[in-house]
Amino acid sequence: IKWIEAYLTNRTQVVKLDGHVSDPLAVLSGVPQGSVLGPLLFLLYINDISSVAAEEGVQVKLFADDCLIYATITKLDDQLKVQNCLKKLDNWCRKWKMSINYSKSTYTHISKRKTIHSFPYSIGGHLLVHAQQFKYLGVTITRKLSWTEHIDNVCTIAYQKLYILRKKLEHASRDVKHIAYTTFIRTILEYSAVVWSPHQATLKKKLERIQRLAARFICSTYRRKESVTLMLQRCNLDTLELRRKKYRLKVFFQIIHDQLKIDKFKYLHPPGKINPRTNHDCVIKPYQTNTDMFQYSFFPDVVEMWNKLPNAIVVLNNVTDFENAVEAHLRDC
Structure with missing residues (x-):
């Protein structure tokens, strides 16, 4: 801790332009940008923000300085919980001197319904804009989950x-x-x-x-x-479609073999019974789907692909060997 304290305190910064250097200015907050420790220290600083949302039963996802909160809304009480969560997040930011970019803060209803009961969500006294779509980590997500x-x-x-x-x-x-x-x-x-x-x-x-x-x-x-x-x-x-199938199967392989931090028992289950003539040794229970949106989403789609793979491929233990075998198999299909 003393090392970190020495690393962060008594720091100064200057501006150098055309050979001229400004007077040094004390750096009183923040972490040194471009440093190895910078991202880790920032994550440690904001780590407890998730507990603020958890108090209201709202889910939160953090990635660097991006914060996404979401909840299932079925009644007015659920909307009030989201609003209370926003208020607590704003209080947390004020307490720890973190600023929120209000101009980039929006909310979206994800639903197939044509009419949605809107709610005037706000944070820090700023009404949030109701957006039909938003970008999260570079991916555009629409209210109907269309790609x-x-x-x-x-x-x-x-x-x-x-x-x-x-x-x-x-x-x-x-x-x-x-x-x-x-x-x-x-x-x-x-x-x-x-x-x-x-x-x-x-x-x-x-x-x-x-x-x-x-x-x-x-x-x-x-x-x-x-x-x-x-x-x-x-x-x-190779076609981009073939490559997308290969990468979906690769990620699925990594999930099954606990190489990714995704709870496989939450999404994958063994089938009720296995037919040795039509199923391989690692068959997964298929998803029951009622819409194309769900049927072609990651887990239902990749489980169907996985169950159709030859037994010689699914029993592989090395991800590189698996990827190469899947690529060859898809090319032959």
Whole structure:
């Protein structure tokens, strides 16, 4: 503790511009940005904020300086609990001298109902804006849990970056273009795709179209008569849909083998009975779904894929071996 105290106290900062240095100014709060200890110390400082929400039965998720609270609303009393939670969060921030960015604070009702009983949520005397959608950790979430808006945003950004690469790397080698695409564009198309992987053909095509344009860019061939499928094969580019399936199965494997901090017993259960002729040794009880939204969400979708895998794949213990085997299996399907 003395080391941390010495690290944080009596610090000063200066501004250096064109060889001129300002007078030193004492740093009275905060943690040194860019330091190894900075993020850890910040998390320790705000760690007990979760207990504030728990007092009202409201769930809270923290990631760095992002705070998301959510609750199931069925009656007015539930809305009042959320409002009380917001008030306590504001009091906590005032006590510990943490500021809230009110302009970025919104609330959203996630529901299939056309009419929703609204509530004037506020924090620190500021009324929260009722948003139809919001971004959380880079993923656009809508009130109906549709991924269309998120995919539209992703595709727009990817198109813009691909246009820039075509201008900047017009005369670059195929290898350089390939690396540029997989580094700067495909990562955008696949960020958090384990969560939002679409089932609609139109959305799948929208994503694949960008990779097909990228294949033309990599091969420097824009003639319509040229086969884009052959270009993709020459560039060793699997379809984005195949890669999304592979990554969903990989995450599922990690959950089953306790490699991720997700309670598998909360979401996964053994089946009532196993048919040795149609089921492998590690079969999971399928989800009963009534809507496409739920059916194609992560757990129902990946459990169905998992149960269809060959026994030789599901019994593997190493995640790399599993990923390679799944990739080969999906290519053969």
